[in-house]
Amino acid sequence: MARYATLLLGLIWVGCASAAPVEINGVRLSAAPDKTRVVLDLSGPVSHKIFSLSGPDRVVIDVEAARIDRDKVAIPAVKGSVSRIRTGTKNNGDLRVVLDLTAAVRAKSFVARPGASAGHRLVIDLIHSDSGSAGSPAAPVKQVRTLQQTGRDLVIAVDAGHGGKDPGASGRHGTREKNVTLAIARKLKQQIDAQPGMRAVLVRDGDYFVNLYDRMERARQMQADLFVSIHADAAENRRVRGSSVYVLSKSGASSEAAKRLAQRENAADLVGGVSLSDKDDVLASVLLDLSQNAAISASTSVGEKVLAELGKVGRVHQSKLQSANFVVLRSPDIPSILVETAFISNSQEEKRLRDKNEQTRLASSILLGIKAYFNDNAPPGTLLAQSSGAPGADSVKHVISRGDTLSGIADRYNVSMRQLRQTNGLRNDRIRVGQVLTIPAS
Ligand SMILES: [Zn+2]
Known part of the structure; x- marks a missing residue:
């Protein structure tokens, strides 16, 4: 659903329209572990459209009636998931900004009003798809x-x-x-x-x-x-x-x-x-x-x-x-x-x-x-849905990955080694990658 929502955001014109062309006065790029942010500093409010393309991965931002003076505005060097920033003017006078990417991202954008430290801005956040542990180290x-x-x-x-x-x-x-x-x-x-x-x-x-x-x-x-x-x-x-x-x-x-x-x-x-x-x-x-x-x-x-x-x-x-x-x-x-x-x-x-x-x-x-x-109300696909609800699915399965040990698995699911061996008819503690173990109820 989130994807759908993002897509919809991309299809509508966001912001308010203005008559005279808006100048892009600066392009800034910053990278965090979980996202790369691109900020366009603007001379006034703009409307824009944003969408993603793949093969190669890129994000395209069309800024209505805007222009950039490439002699004055420096395009920042590569950072985060952005490998290159390109700009061009479309026939209708809109400015197209293309962000070439090193990997697929989820893009979102918003227009920021002038504040104490900055003027009108268009902010594009490229959320890295593998940012599962963003911010703090995973336990x-x-x-x-x-x-x-x-x-x-x-x-x-x-x-x-x-x-x-x-x-x-x-x-x-x-x-x-x-x-x-x-x-x-x-x-x-x-x-x-x-x-x-x-x-x-x-x-x-x-x-x-x-x-x-x-x-x-x-x-x-x-x-x-x-x-x-x-x-x-x-x-x-x-x-x-x-x-x-x-x-x-x-x-x-x-x-x-x-x-x-x-x-x-x-x-x-x-x-x-x-x-x-x-x-x-x-x-x-x-x-x-x-x-x-x-x-x-x-x-x-x-x-x-x-x-x-x-x-x-x-x-x-x-x-x-x-x-x-x-x-x-x-x-x-x-x-x-x-x-x-x-x-x-x-x-x-x-x-x-x-x-x-x-x-x-x-x-x-x-x-x-x-x-x-x-x-x-366990969401489908969750362990909880399997252990609490669906008939015939009341046992938890574990597929052995590289590095797994029987004692590690026993610890993880809070069951004894003996229970694990018994339930799965194991004669010793040897397990192999890909093997499926049934985890007994603890
Ligand atoms: Zn409060």
């Missing part, structure tokens, strides 16, 4: 994924709200939302990773700023099955407390308080100094309706389960699932929920949010809710 246990199991892991994107220059809400005793959300997110990741067939990816794993759009994009890059954003609430009235769970609403907020909360959480991007409204408009008009209804209905089910679990360990602020227009929940293709774990503005809850055991308990509740949902 060793997750090499499970590269082995040929018969089902894939369920991937949960865990998003610690705020971070860096955006501290979020603060408690009376100086607790900052950005720190407790990260602590809870890390605990949730640990717990998820300990579940067979489940894997978590932290959207943010440190005290740094990530804008709301990039949070969603990271989840999409990881092909997440669910996006969970962790927050802590705040209210003027210091007695207010309890957990709430939110899902996206396209039409309106479920209450005035929900609306205000969404405004506050969405303001995170203003802290970053870049308005994302251009992209958001595109998202709103083109992408949302495609598949978001399905995503919202899935989000609603997960949200209700998580809220029910939170209610078992603590007080619930709103007993019903809440909805509002949170930017971070706008992925059209990934069910997304936002958990306001507790009120940081309430002294007791502030204390609770700082307490490691309470953080663990909150994470466990969220996990239980997630599991309750996916037990009934």
